[in-house]
Amino acid sequence: MANIPIYRQDAQHPQAQACAACEIRSSALFGVLDADGLDRIHLHIETLELASDSVVYDRGSSGAAVYTVRTGVVRCERVNSRGERRIMRLAGRGDLIGQEALLQRPYGHEAIVCMPTQLCRIPRALIDGLAEKSGALPRELMLRWQRALDASESWMSEVCTGPARLRVLRMLQRLQDHAQPDGTLWLPRREEMSAMLDMTVETASRLISQLRREGVLERLPVRLARVNASALHRALTSAAAGS
Amino acid sequence: MANIPIYRQDAQHPQAQACAACEIRSSALFGVLDADGLDRIHLHIETLELASDSVVYDRGSSGAAVYTVRTGVVRCERVNSRGERRIMRLAGRGDLIGQEALLQRPYGHEAIVCMPTQLCRIPRALIDGLAEKSGALPRELMLRWQRALDASESWMSEVCTGPARLRVLRMLQRLQDHAQPDGTLWLPRREEMSAMLDMTVETASRLISQLRREGVLERLPVRLARVNASALHRALTSAAAGS
DNA sequence: CGAGCCGTTGAGGGGATTCAAGCTCAGTGG
DNA sequence: CCACTGAGCTTGAATCCCCTCAACGGCTCG
DSSP, rough: OOTSSOOOSSOHHHHHHHHOOOTTTSSSGEEEEEOOHHHHHTTTTTTEEOOOTTTEEOOOOSEEEEEEEEESSEEEEOOOOSSSSSEEEEEEOOOOOOOGGGTTTOSSSEEEEEESSEEEEEEEEHHHHHHHOOSSSHHHHHHHHHHHHHHHHHHHHHHSSSSSHHHEEEEEEEHHHHHTTTOOOEOOOHHHHHHHHTTTTHHHHHHHHHHHHHHHHEEETTTTTOHHHHHHHHHHHHHHHHH | OTOOOOOOOSSHHHHHHHHHOOOTTTTTTTGGOOOHHHHHHHTOOOOEEEOTEEEETTTOOOSSSSEEEEEEEEEEEEEEEOOOEEEEEEEETTTTOOOGGGGGGGOOOOEEEESOOOOOOOHHHHHHHHHHHHHHHHHHHHHHHHHHHHHHHHHHOOOOSSHHHHHHHHHHEEEHOOOOSSSSSOOOHHHHHHHHHTHHHHHHHHHHHHHHTTTSEEEETTTEEEHHHHHHHHHHHHHHHHH
């Protein structure tokens, strides 16, 4: 019984190969499953490869699946009662989105791809079936919910607060967490920044330009950038203290 | 087997009587339990009666219990990196707080009583034990988590956004949801409003005074108020449109 | 090339903050 | 009884940050 590989290597199905090779499996939802559970899931999980601005799901649609982000970044949006788009959350590698589906509820926000992204689509029925057998899965799910709640609250307390420059700096800090291996990161369009940080596109543009002149940010071709980590850190501490 | 009362009426323990008489049992966490589960829980659940400004739990403390609000209002606070207090959430009748404890994690915020409040303290071990037997409890727990997440996101998109007057109006709208039977509601101190709405106490004061002059709000003795629902509604629509 | 989108920059105005001064009210003690 | 606090609330005046409105430049694409 010992040394059963966490994902069966001998499975024939191509998706089984993909799951076996998946680098995020230890941090992903099914890390807790045993061999029995794992054997069954490959057949139902689908890997999606989506381009920028693709819609993963719409708010209000009654979804039948949750998604794990393998690479790339997905943003979760919502339109508030004044008709403004607000970006509530960024999901990156290893994050789970659309958990409402597990409770047979419509999605609470719209999920949109920020940069070329790979997703694993996990049908609800699959998780329902597994949860009855595996004792560890419900706990793992609750952990994901708690993580989403933490992220939401820390976003609210840090990114929705304070002077505009500080908010932009904190956004950059968070974008760094989703940076690609080569150090480049997704830089939102100005309008998206405005939806994240509750400011106008003009203000976002001014502040980004200023940070570029200060050497905190270096602009790359298409919606990409590179940040100087130490300069960012310095800017953050001085902005937080100076206020 | 049919017609087993959801809470056993014949239990001797005084807490069993309290649970049997609890008016929120259908909406509370244990509404899904069967008779076996219910018989065991009374012995471990404790009813607390706390005065304003009592601390239910501290952020960072590793809690061993979750709490259900029976009456009153509890606020969940957090201190952001600039050292400012931010109120992230209000919990009222039927709401569950401190769910992090179920995952053996420290509380993510500080919970403080807003007005005289009754709480049920539910030890973590109790829920762990029940969850193994009852299939419905994990689902119910996930539902609570999702509800907290929804509340957090809608708070962020509605209360953290827009001109100050609109934010104050939306706060009043939410406070109405926690109103007492007699129609009075908890009116935060100005400093607490400032922590909720990300504005200065002066701005909060100016706007509350203005709303009082407009007849939206009527002030009562101690941190209580009565709102004119229709006037509030009118003010909200005109403020949302006028901007 | 013009159209359109996105980003940038400028000028002006408005709303919120800042700083400051009274105000109300409960508690205290002479 | 009443002055004396001190905390919380209110209000005023000046300042500033951000928004609004506007124009322009770079870029892609038909």
